Amino acid sequence: MTSVTVRVEGPDPYDVVIGTGVLGALPAMVGDRARTVAVVHAAGLPEIARPVVGVLERAGHTVHALPVPDGEAAKDVAVLAGLWSRFAGLGMTRTDAVVGVGGGATTDLAGFAAASWLRGVPAVLVPTTLLAMVDAAVGGKTGINIPEGKNLVGAFHPPAGVVCDLATLVTLERDDYISGLAEVVKAGLIADPRILELVEDDPEGAARPDGPHTRELIERAVRVKAGVVGADLKEAGLREILNYGHTLAHAIEKAEEYRFRHGHAVAIGMVYAAELACLAGRLPEKEVDRHRAVLTSVGLPTSYGAEAWPALRAAMTIDKKSRGSTLRFVVLDGIAEPGRLEGPDEDLLAAAYRKVAK
Template identity: 50%
Template sequence: MRISTIDVTAESPYQVVVGHGALEFLPQYLADQRRVAVIHPPLLRDQAARLGASCECELLLIEVPNAEQAKTGATLQACWDALAGAGFTRSDAIVGLGGGATTDLAGFVAATWLRGVRYVSVPTTVLGMVDAAVGGKTGINLAAGKNLVGSFYEPYTVLCDLALLESLPEREMRSGMAEVVKAGFIADPAILSIIEDDPARALDPGGDEICALVKRAISVKAAVVGADLRERTSVGRDVGRELLNYGHTLGHAIERHEGFRWRHGEAISVGMTFVAELSRRLGRLDDDTAERHRRILAALKLPTSYPAKAWPQLREAMNLDKKTRGDGLRFVILEELGHGAILDNPDEGVLRNAFESLA
């Protein structure tokens, strides 16, 4: 059993446990809890039952819809009603089992039930492990945009059992790798080299490469979050937690435009390609690094293009991005590998032309 731990510095510090067999540690993190509710999607019903049975707690299974369809006010209300019906108190705990959307929802349920109960995150996808489960951001979507309602709430621990990836559909593996690639561009270029050496091996859920990539990507996020938990306002080259939003301004707009039928990583892949091209056109990023985005993402068979005719709708959707301030749109861009910056109020013509180059 190969296990590593990554410390996350926060108001309530916690550890991320990574490796094959990490789930074996769950009982010790719930040893003093009376009951546990496992929030899970339909496909993980049996896994949720086994998870609960491994702990000496009363078990409540709360099934929620798949993927982004779970992140709604109606589902949140249903979770609260289930906890109320079971009489859950502050001596009880919530476990989120599933992809990033499930853990986002479960974390928000834990943050809001009785103003906060113990929460353990068990991500089952690459995306969930390297992005959603670490950092304390929880929330749901609205029709107006993604993650517009939520809270900062740190988990008690995060258990990333890499064995769970072995049954993951290939499309989910590829989607999650977009966030891994992002970590490479914003902070750890070694990630990019591992992928470039053999993209197929990087996608092998049983290989050594995926273990190294997941650990590195989590370490990037843990370091950024630890330095700026609450995402203070970044200015110029002084970029805090907003650095993690690289590629997300356009990416979230694409997700909304697609009715959340696209995987998160697929949309972020286009978003990173766009913002790299935007940076290049503004003279802020060299040609090779901008083109490297396309090469690596395409090697992972992730999308790097989008129809030009969608620009008006996407541009409108970006106005509701969480990074937008009262004085206009803002982007996280790269000025060189591993060094981000904030771009405020870019020229509309340059924005449009950069997007049209992706068509």
């Protein structure tokens, strides 16, 4: 399978290389100036971290593998502080580099560690999950969680490059792969309807890492995100559309103490946002039905517990899109026609949730 390169424009442009067996792109992204390279990797992925270390060592770098907890447990201030201490022990300077290997939690952590060490050192990301490839690793958002909410502490720090080796996807559990599809479908809903058509034509194939359109789906999703973040790195306006479904999703994740898969929460959140837009008279009901159909076809959930609404509503108050006390939602006026709904009435919020309650 040949590789494809997607360019992310902006103040600090970089490439996203997508393909199988593409780790050879890493040394050029790390660059010749880096003497020491810290490879921050999920502890459960030593077999994936080893070839990353190997390709960098063969390029002449001094490489140190630094394992961190798997999953969201990595995005903790204590883990971050531990990395800072390791960087200090390694004598890492501003010309050295961090390489993050793992899912979205690992790349978020590695990126923030790079952004905050000496006020910023280069980061190269090697996402190993579908979710990380199409979302977390592209766009320069980095961060950790605190008890009050997800991703509330972080920095914008574009990577020096991203390498998406599709060979790593075959190691994913089926539910984890399907979780990542939520962000792929999101890209289709907000910007690229061809993604929806590919999934609708072959949902079973879309739900497999060896499906006939896997690389095209990933490439299209990455291109959507690249186009948005290249025009709006720091979420001044346009970039907010990437948060479609995320207001409720982050509330669900908090309620579940981050044990709920991100993509599953986003799937529910997108249906909620669609119902909200429909009740507000902005999105046709047939498009709400399409949300449910395409998400359900690949095995993603579209409903959540009715009794959870009070806790979810409270959690949504602490949302990065809010302005003061005004709650803001990304909604659609049609497929690939994103907009915003500001300060919706409480009765409307509750009515929309009843549509997704089970």
